[in-house]
Amino acid sequence: MRVTGIDIGTTSICAVVVESETGVVTDSLNVRNEALLSVCNPWECLQDPDLILTQVRHLLENCIEKHAPIAGIGLTGQMHGILYLDRNGRAVSPLYTWQDGRGDLPYRDEKSYAQALSDLSGHHLATGYGSVTHYYNVINGLVPEDAVVFCPIHDYIALSLAGRETPLIHASDAAGLGLFDLRKGEFDVAVTRAAGMSPEMFPQVAKRNIVLGHTAAGIPVAIAVGDNQASFAGSVATDRGDILVNIGTGGQISVFSTEPSAGTALETRPFDDGTYLLVGSSLCGGRALALLEEFFRRIVRAAGYECADMYPLINSLAEKFADLDNELKINTAFCGTREDPSLRGAITNLGTDNFTPEHFVAATLWGIVDELYDKYASEPSARSLRSVVASGNGVRKNPVLRRMLEMKFGTTVEIPLHREEASYGAALFAMATIGVYPDLDAARRIIKYS
CATH class of the missing domain: 3.30.420.40 (ATPase, nucleotide binding domain)
Incomplete structure (x- = not known):
């Protein structure tokens, strides 16, 4: 049928x-x-x-x-x-x-x-x-x-x-x-x-x-x-977990719950048959990576060269994230937040030893992950996870982002076949x-x- x-x-x-x-x-x-x-x-x-x-x-x-x-x-x-x-x-x-x-x-x-x-x-x-x-x-x-x-x-x-x-x-x-x-x-x-x-x-x-x-x-x-x-229903199988992380142009985390949110970090939305989704959104999300790609492309263009796509280089630099010392910190709230649109991102812990392209790539990816995880972790009803399901081109096209999600949430991350x-x-x-x-x-x- x-x-x-x-x-x-x-x-x-x-x-x-x-x-x-x-x-x-x-x-x-x-x-x-x-x-x-x-x-x-x-x-x-x-x-x-x-x-x-x-x-x-x-x-x-x-x-x-x-x-x-x-x-x-x-x-x-x-x-x-x-x-x-x-x-x-x-x-x-x-x-x-x-x-x-x-x-x-x-x-x-x-x-x-x-x-x-x-x-x-x-x-x-x-x-x-x-x-x-x-x-x-x-x-x-x-x-x-x-x-x-x-x-x-x-x-x-x-x-x-x-x-x-x-x-x-x-x-x-x-x-x-x-x-x-x-x-x-x-x-x-x-x-x-x-x-x-x-x-x-x-x-x-x-x-x-x-x-x-x-x-x-x-x-x-x-x-x-x-x-x-609909995205949650179409991504998260009943026996696979309670959380959907979507990273596309923006970013969103949706947590299945039988009760409305007890806190303020996540918005409560009706789901199905008296259940709810507790939802947190990052306005920038995957766009943060697009901004970094554009930054690299402008440098190449300023040097007199043309490059249509810097993502292969970014993915290659991202693979080095586990070997980096003195981690750079980037807050990726470049577009503000729903609660405070005037907020902007920030770069901290910048020194002579981590002012490198690979540090900037890794810190941007961690910033995307951290912004969504922090919304989940601040929810009073947050609990131990079976697994996390991820969707969106940001995750599908960047294997390192998937590994970072697994490290941050401490569980496996699965991606729908469709x-x-x-x-x-x-x-x-x-x-x-x-x-x-x-x-x-x-x-x-x-x-x-x-």
Whole structure:
């Protein structure tokens, strides 16, 4: 039996076809997200939702044509952004993506819109969160007149494929919008009213994973889920561990838990069936290594030479990390943190004996690892590990980074055989929802590792 999982990212859209019995990816299709719109303000980041819908339909038609019959469809995507819908379920606005910066604009009392709503609500919010975007739009009269509800992009796609008129969203997406009560499983109505926002404009939240409806061809469409949750489900097999470390352009650590976080270092996000992911993000992550590669390339260029790719040299220098004395220290918070965007990185313990390229490479890699590990270690519920699963090109393309993760966490690090973890996880959620497996835990047992 084959199930399709679709991940609607900001820059690309991916569809995978997964064999439910073996977990093998029969096909993987990836296209560039062409929906970015021209904007009038530098802080805006908008996309055309109906162009995204057209791209998804084309991908899905391709999957069906090549691999029919398809038993079910799962969806995930950028979970903080929103678009507005009318009473017929049609898009009446652009997609305001998670990168939209209107929430950081000054509002009043020297606070931004995001800060003002955070203070009013008691919820930690940031620009790009759907509730912050809507708050700004309400105050500035930018909500379309015929809008009756807003939702994330993948929920709009799921609604459209399933033939629905109103969105019904997973708790993982609801939490990504902000102003969501984890314990009650619903949006904070009192806060939305106090902020001048109609609670009816917030989408309805499902109490369990359900089939939203069927495509015109009769294929069941499962409720969409957040991309962080889909990536975890698509990477971490039930019997392989409790932690996912993703190092790509950014960095993220997700820890499975049966209880919300007891501390402040990790954000609590709903996962599945009353469980949670405790999540910490580094804004720079793998980009720190890209900055170092660019630094080396500029030196080569300044000397009159051209080199298209310095990563082979960086990987070669990284192999020497275990033999280096007087370790250099680099804090890789070059882009700040979610808690304090004004923070910057730092280099310490720099001396005449460690001012070398290999020391800088090793220290950058350790800085990436340390920033994520420190978030995990500061969590009161942190416990002994069975293993760690890692994903993202930062780990796949740098074996030393994998070894450093193993040394820091004191356990083995495994990497999924498939590369498209979020779309794969969406397929697993769909398998559990349509009844191929009794639950998500059972579906996750088909994950294979390299």
